[in-house]
Amino acid sequence: MSDxxxxxxxxxxxxxxxxxxxxxxxxxxxxxxxxxxxxxxLAAVLPWLLLRTLPLQxxxxxxxxxxxxxxxxxxxxxxAVGVDDHRSIVWDEFVGLWIALVPALYAPxxxxxxxxxxxxxxDVWKPWPIGWLDRRLKGGLGVMMDDVVAxxxxxxxxxxxxxxx
Numbered sequence: 001m002s003d004x005x006x007x008x009x010x011x012x013x014x015x016x017x018x019x020x021x022x023x024x025x026x027x028x029x030x031x032x033x034x035x036x037x038x039x040x041x042l043a044a045v046l047p048w049l050l051l052r053t054l055p056l057q058x059x060x061x062x063x064x065x066x067x068x069x070x071x072x073x074x075x076x077x078x079x080a081v082g083v084d085d086h087r088s089i090v091w092d093e094f095v096g097l098w099i100a101l102v103p104a105l106y107a108p109x110x111x112x113x114x115x116x117x118x119x120x121x122x123d124v125w126k127p128w129p130i131g132w133l134d135r136r137l138k139g140g141l142g143v144m145m146d147d148v149v150a151x152x153x154x155x156x157x158x159x160x161x162x163x164x165x
Contacts, residue, residue, distance in 0.1 A: 007031070007081065007088055014080040015088065023069060023091055024077030030090035040090025041120060044097040045112065051098060052105050059105070066095050067144055075140025085134075085143045092147035096123060099151030103159040111162060118154035123147055 007015070012031065015021035022028070029043035030036045051059055070091040078084040100119035104111040126134055126146065130153070134146040 005087055007086070011081045012088075015077055018076065018080070020073040020076035021080060023073040024089045026090035026094055030088040036087040036090055037093050037123060038120060040093035041097050041116060041123075043090075044094040045116070047094070048098055048101055048112075052101075056105070059102075063095060063098050066091075066098070067148065070095055070144045071140040073140070074143040078139065078143065084138055089143055092144045093123070095144060096147030096151035096154075099148060100154035100158065102155050103162050107162050111158060114161065115154060115158045118157050119151055122150035122153045126150075127153075 015025050015031075016028075025031055026040040026043050029040045032039035051062060054062065074085075074089050074091055077089050078086065081088070097116065097119050101112060101115045104115045122130060123146075130146050130149050133149060134142070136142070137145050
């Protein structure tokens with residue numbers, strides 16, 4: 001069994017050998033040597049720049065599809081490396097950030113930076129119920145759900161800040 005911090009060369013090969021592994025490791029961004037969640041979140045900004053051009057209903061649909069695919073892919077990848085929520089599995093950061101940035105769809109550019117920072121804060125800090133979900137849910141759903149809720153928290157706070165300004 002592996003720890004949550006490192007990948008053996010064999011585990012890295014397993015992740016890169018399947019579409020589920022590629023997706024789960026954020027198209028390779030989760031293979032960064034340090035700060036995998038931050039690198040995954042940064043990488044998620046690039047597709048978000050395309051997603052933000054979609055009508056809101058299609059944006060939401062795309063995020064829901066990405067979530068469902070993530071439950072599957074993160075479950076497969078977690079089983080492959082022997083750790084449910086290995087640091088290299090960052091598709092949950094992609095989906096969580098896309099949720100966090102919903103208020104930024106129609107806001108100034110700096111709201112993306114604030115939304116990113118808020119998402120990372122909630123993802124790392126894990127206030128209730130995020131930490132509770134992280135400890136209780138297992139498999140692909142567990143990997144995805146805490147980041148979805150972190151994204152919702154960040155989106156609510158970002159939306160409130162934008163409303164006040």
